[in-house]
Amino acid sequence: MADPVVVLEFGNEVPRRSFDGLLPPEVLERRVRIDPLGNPGLCANVEDIDAQAEYWVHRLDALPEPPRTVLAYCSGARLAASVAFRMNDARLVLFDPVSLTADTVQEVFVASVDTIAGGVPQDGVPFIADMPPDRALVTARSYIRKSALVAASDVPEDILNALIEKQSTWLAFTLAASSPKPWEKCPDHVFLSAGMSWEEHPGTDVKRFDISAVDLFHTNQVMHTLAPLLT
Template sequence: MTVTPPHDHLPGPVVVLEFSHEIPPRTFAGILPERVAEAGVRRIDPLACPGIADEVTALRTQGTHWASSVREAGRLPSAVLAYCSASALAAELVAALPEPGVPLILFDPEYPDRPAPQSLLEELAQGIDDSGERPPAPAITDLPPQQALAAAGAHLRSLVARSAPDLDRAVADELTAGQRAWMSFVLSASAAPPTAAVKPWHVFLSEKGTWAGAGEVPVSRTGESPRGLFTSPSVKAALFQVLALVGACR
């Protein structure tokens, strides 16, 4: 987690959850107001949770870990921002903070369902071997999460070994660590329904985004593409207004 000093006009920094190795990347850097971006941002990569590549950790436990990390870094956050499947983790992080009511701002929130890990495994396998001759991925949907991760990891390592039969196991582990971390996170997220204890302060949606609870929280339907949501000047201006309201209310 990287830390910069808190923003003068907010009671604490802004925490953002971003998948740092996503391709192509999505980052809040393009839409955070300059004064906030320069003076008060803490970035958390959900896939950097210790041991996540080898163990499926409950999403609530992950939220508690990151909340502790935030507390140790200094002042409590003024707001927490997250996108896509990091939304549920962000809610758990907010719920674990000692001060209630820290605003949660979501962008194109998604909540992985039960079939999501299987779909992800197929996608990751194709990324390693797209020859069309790779062995089928194991069925993991009905397995307990830890067994599912073990089966997925073994399959991914085997695909690496097919292209490099003499590769050392430790090297194969290293080469597949990112994929296994992603698989572990999705397994955790798909096993945990969104916490009802924390409702978003505001939701920003792209042209493809959806929000089932639109009547409960303010929703900005931007019309931007999923990537454009993170580069749009109009979204940046709207986020500035939301954060200004956060500062006024806290």
């Protein structure tokens, strides 16, 4: 019987990326999915990555067998590293991992404002990247709400609140993941699509594929390369 695996996937991502198409049937049956944005603590404040990892590991502890592999992609990589570290140093496999920075925080904030305002130009967007995380989130939430009320005054309040919470949760996760603290675990394997890079590390096996970030999740070559790492 295959060992359980944990996959970190963003459920609201468009286009959606999922490991399901790459996992052998016997592994897919024992796959446990985590949506990093599903932590309810992210709605109100910026929980650091350590606290987020503890939240998810506590839930994984209820499984009959501990997963021995953690898979993640993009900005979920750092949280996956902390989860794997706490699960008896489980194998960590990352697809197109990125290390978030203060610049990323500002970019996500500006994109959130643009989304919530329906593309209506906004003046005076605050620069939150150099603020303490909790202050940055409060400032961002206030500005996002202000922008939404101006651009979408006819939207029902419950729908508007849900949109604001969605954007705020994503921003809170980004703020936490952009911490300059060192990662708790280096990846064991990294899969990269065309144009992506990762700093070489003695303990990390880097595999490169001349395909797009989306195709990385839908290609037989990747599937066959990944399969031996899951046993």
